[in-house]
Amino acid sequence: MKVGGLDVGISGLAEIVEKGLERMDDPDGAIKETLLAELKARNYVPSTVEKEYMTALWVEFKKARVQRREDVEQSYKGIPRDEIPWFPEVDPKKCSGCSSCVEFCSQEVFTFDGKSHVAKPYNCVVGKSSCRAFCPEKAIAFPTQSELKAILERLREKYGLKPADTRKS
16 A cells, blocks of 8 residues: 555554444544544554545545445345446546546546546446536536436336335425
């Protein structure tokens, strides 16, 4: 792992990441606090590079979280996830290469090589499109909510699932 341009090791990395995974549904800020506390309990972390250590650790945590979710979430409400065409598309003509979407997305849907690209479309959480708001160039597009609703209804029928509850709470 690189910190401050140097290769460094983190003692107990797997255990630190596992502690974060125990809280993976908590807000990111709470997870980061847990990771930092665990990191400092096992390693000397100079305050001058604490932020860089946390950046590197957060990358490792996000990879582990995506893998854990992939292991758990192979379907969405009984429908195989890979049959639901819900994921972003990046317009390469609009993308300025700021990488905001890559930094924002905890599901690692995007990759970056000077411009953003959708690398793991089915990691995208069905119905969520928050990354679109973080794109200053408005280069990210999703299907509409009505398109998603129609797709899910068709797939519910295909799999013999109950229709969605359309009542407002």
